[in-house]
Amino acid sequence: MFKQKHFLALGAVTLVALLFLSLPQRVTARLKLAVGSLFLPLSSLGATAQQLPADLADDVLPRRELLQQISRLQQENQQLKVQALQAATMGLENEQLRDQLRWQRQTPWKIKLANVVMRDPANWWRTVQIDLGSDSGVTENLPVLTSDGLAGRIAAVWPTHSQVVLIGDPNCRVSALINNPAHDIGVVNADGILDNTLADLTYLSGTAVLKPGEEVVTSGLGGVFPKGIPIGRILDSRQVEFGLYTEARVKLWANLGTLEQVWVMFR
Amino acid sequence: MSKPNTTLIYVTAFLAVFGQASLPGLREWFGAQVDLLPALIVYAALHASLVNLGLLAVFGGLFFDSLSANPLGITILPLFVTGLVLFQQRDLILRDLAFAQGLLGAAASAVVPLMTVLLLLSAGKPLLLGWGSLWQWAVMIAGGAVATPVLFAVFNGFNHAFDYKLRSESSFRPDREIRRSRI
Numbered sequence: 211m212f213k214q215k216h217f218l219a220l221g222a223v224t225l226v227a228l229l230f231l232s233l234p235q236r237v238t239a240r241l242k243l244a245v246g247s248l249f250l251p252l253s254s255l256g257a258t259a260q261q262l263p264a265d266l267a268d269d270v271l272p273r274r275e276l277l278q279q280i281s282r283l284q285q286e287n288q289q290l291k292v293q294a295l296q297a298a299t300m301g302l303e304n305e306q307l308r309d310q311l312r313w314q315r316q317t318p319w320k321i322k323l324a325n326v327v328m329r330d331p332a333n334w335w336r337t338v339q340i341d342l343g344s345d346s347g348v349t350e351n352l353p354v355l356t357s358d359g360l361a362g363r364i365a366a367v368w369p370t371h372s373q374v375v376l377i378g379d380p381n382c383r384v385s386a387l388i389n390n391p392a393h394d395i396g397v398v399n400a401d402g403i404l405d406n407t408l409a410d411l412t413y414l415s416g417t418a419v420l421k422p423g424e425e426v427v428t429s430g431l432g433g434v435f436p437k438g439i440p441i442g443r444i445l446d447s448r449q450v451e452f453g454l455y456t457e458a459r460v461k462l463w464a465n466l467g468t469l470e471q472v473w474v475m476f477r
Numbered sequence: 478m479s480k481p482n483t484t485l486i487y488v489t490a491f492l493a494v495f496g497q498a499s500l501p502g503l504r505e506w507f508g509a510q511v512d513l514l515p516a517l518i519v520y521a522a523l524h525a526s527l528v529n530l531g532l533l534a535v536f537g538g539l540f541f542d543s544l545s546a547n548p549l550g551i552t553i554l555p556l557f558v559t560g561l562v563l564f565q566q567r568d569l570i571l572r573d574l575a576f577a578q579g580l581l582g583a584a585a586s587a588v589v590p591l592m593t594v595l596l597l598l599s600a601g602k603p604l605l606l607g608w609g610s611l612w613q614w615a616v617m618i619a620g621g622a623v624a625t626p627v628l629f630a631v632f633n634g635f636n637h638a639f640d641y642k643l644r645s646e647s648s649f650r651p652d653r654e655i656r657r658s659r660i
Contacts, residue, residue: 215527216564219531222531223531227538227557231549231550231600238549245539245540246543249494252492327499328499329504331512331541331545332545334606335604339498378605380605403605403607404609405508467504
């Protein structure tokens with residue numbers, strides 16, 4: 211049976227837990243920062259330890275292979291330069307056409323590279339922490355991308371690091387547009403607990419006709435994500451609630467399970 | 478339990494949470510991360526004082542929640558309640574048997590996330606839950622069952638290394654020694 215001191219201990223710990231849970235959000239954020247910053251020295255130590263094998267491998271790489279890599283990179287660089295020149299010409303043409311049609315000019319994306327330093331230890335969230343914070347100008351709700359497509363948005367910001375809530379987490383819903391003739395619009399939602407590359411596209415109209423392979427991009431609605439960021443492609447679709455609306459599974463371009471570096475998009 | 482061992486428990490809790498957040502662990506292979514805090518709570522419940530058990534639940538919970546999207550403090554209560562139940566029954570538990578340790582680790586690893594999820598749902602938080610969560614839960618239980626005996630072995634080894642050793646009783650009695658002398 212429980213002794214009196216057991217009840218006292220349970221009461222004391224419950225009180226402590228309730229105290230933390232009832233704190234205002236701003237205080238909780240500061241406390242999280244204070245406790246979380248205890249891990250920062252370990253985090254940088256871990257990053258150094260992870261870098262060490264790569265550095266060692268660099269030291270023992272044969273000269274011939276390095277020269278081959280340089281030659282390959284030079285060729286790639288030449289190709290990219292030509293592509294950049296083409297893109298710049300097309301961009302100029304696009305701006306001129308926009309001016310002629312009096313459309314609003316598109317602002318170029320300002321992006322900053324960040325390293326993923328930690329993942330959520332709990333299995334019921336899909337968040338990561340990156341090494342860019344408010345000191346680097348990061349604010350809440352900024353879009354986060356990979357080189358393949360959209361990854362998520364900034365959920366919480368501290369001076370030196372931020373928390374990114376990834377697509378597939380219930381707290382990250384994205385208004386999405388399908389690149390089909392009807393330009394159907396839906397909301398990308400959580401799916402695929404075990405598969406990080408799947409998400410659900412919900413709230414599509416009941417008459418939407420989707421084909422596997424159609425591209426899904428951000429719609430620009432909602433004000434968080436700018437229009438046109440690639441999200442993924444349609445895998446399959448089904449009618450829900452007796453044909454009232456349509457749902458589809460989306461294969462995400464970004465592999466959220468193996469994220470190491472992401473781009474934060476500034477407005 | 479010796480002071481170095483108590484300190485080691487807190488340090489291990491800190492490192493375990495850091496490891497869960499920064500290392501892929503079983504996440505890449507099995508789609509779920511194993512939580513080592515329930516295994517630590519089992520050890521603390523069977524070896525530490527009630528105060529240390531409470532402090533481990535509070536600090537371990539705070540460490541975990543600070544790196545997670547959980548509200549700060551939500552993990553404290555599940556850890557402590559699980560530990561308290563074991564603490565109250567600890568005289569009846571065969572704590573030196575690896576099988577018992579594994580079973581307790583599995584039970585704690587099952588109860589702690591379940592209680593945390595129930596608390597989060599009752600707080601109205603939308604969670605990433607589905608049929609796949611059952612698989613994740615099974616991985617966590619299996620991970621806890623394996624990790625607990627290992628932690629017990631490590632802590633017991635540490636305890637033997639730093640604690641005062643028991644003086645072994647010898648059958649030799651000086652008063653009954655047969656002394657040699659000249660006849």
